[in-house]
Amino acid sequence: METDLTKLLNKTDKISGNLVSCNGCVKCCSAGIAYVLPEEKERLRKIDIPLIDIDGISYIKREYDGSCSMLDKQHGRCSIYDYRPLCCHLFPLDIFNRYGTNGPAWGVYDYCPTENVKPIIQKEGQAELDLFMIEFMAHSIEKEMPKRVLEFLLKEDKVTSEIEILDDGHDRFQVLSPIITKV
Numbered sequence: 001m002e003t004d005l006t007k008l009l010n011k012t013d014k015i016s017g018n019l020v021s022c023n024g025c026v027k028c029c030s031a032g033i034a035y036v037l038p039e040e041k042e043r044l045r046k047i048d049i050p051l052i053d054i055d056g057i058s059y060i061k062r063e064y065d066g067s068c069s070m071l072d073k074q075h076g077r078c079s080i081y082d083y084r085p086l087c088c089h090l091f092p093l094d095i096f097n098r099y100g101t102n103g104p105a106w107g108v109y110d111y112c113p114t115e116n117v118k119p120i121i122q123k124e125g126q127a128e129l130d131l132f133m134i135e136f137m138a139h140s141i142e143k144e145m146p147k148r149v150l151e152f153l154l155k156e157d158k159v160t161s162e163i164e165i166l167d168d169g170h171d172r173f174q175v176l177s178p179i180i181t182k183v
Contacts, residue, residue, distance in 0.1 A: 032109075094157070
C-alpha cells in the first residue's frame with residue numbers, strides 16, 4: 001500500500017523531472033543542507049546514513065568541505081539516490097519561512113545552472129526562469145503534501161536559516177508565492 005509520503009515523493013519526482021535536468025551537476029550536493037522528515041529517519045538509519053539532530057530537525061551529516069556525506073565525489077552522484085530525502089526530491093524548490101519572506105512561501109534556489117533548468121523563457125534576449133510555470137509546479141506538489149509535512153517544512157526552514165548564518169553559507173533563493181495551504 002502506497003503511503004502519503006510515497007505519493008508525495010512520486011508526484012515530486014514527476015514534477016521535478018519537468019523542472020530540472022541535473023546532467024551530472026552536483027552543486028546542490030556540494031554545499032546544500034539536506035533535512036530529513038521524521039518518517040524518513042528510520043529508513044535512512046537502517047542503511048547507516050549519518051544523521052545529526054538540531055532543534056528537533058534531522059539533517060544528513062555534511063563533510064568538512066560542506067558537501068553532503070552521501071555525495072560520491074569520484075562518480076559525481078548521490079550514493080543513496082533511491083533513498084534520498086524529500087528535500088533532494090524537491091530541489092531546486094523548497095518552502096521558506098525565514099525572516100524576510102513575509103510568511104511561508106515557495107521559493108526556488110538560484111544556484112542551479114540555468115542550462116539545467118527546463119522552464120526557461122526569453123526576455124529581452126536573455127534566458128531566465130519561467131517563474132509562473134515554476135509556481136504552478138510548486139503548488140501542484142503542495143496539493144499532495146500532507147499538512148504534517150508542510151508544518152515540518154515551516155519549522156525546518158527557520159532552523160536551517162540559523163545554521164546557514166553560523167555556517168556563513170547563506171542559500172541563494174528567489175521567493176515565488178505564498179503557500180496556499182492554511183497552517
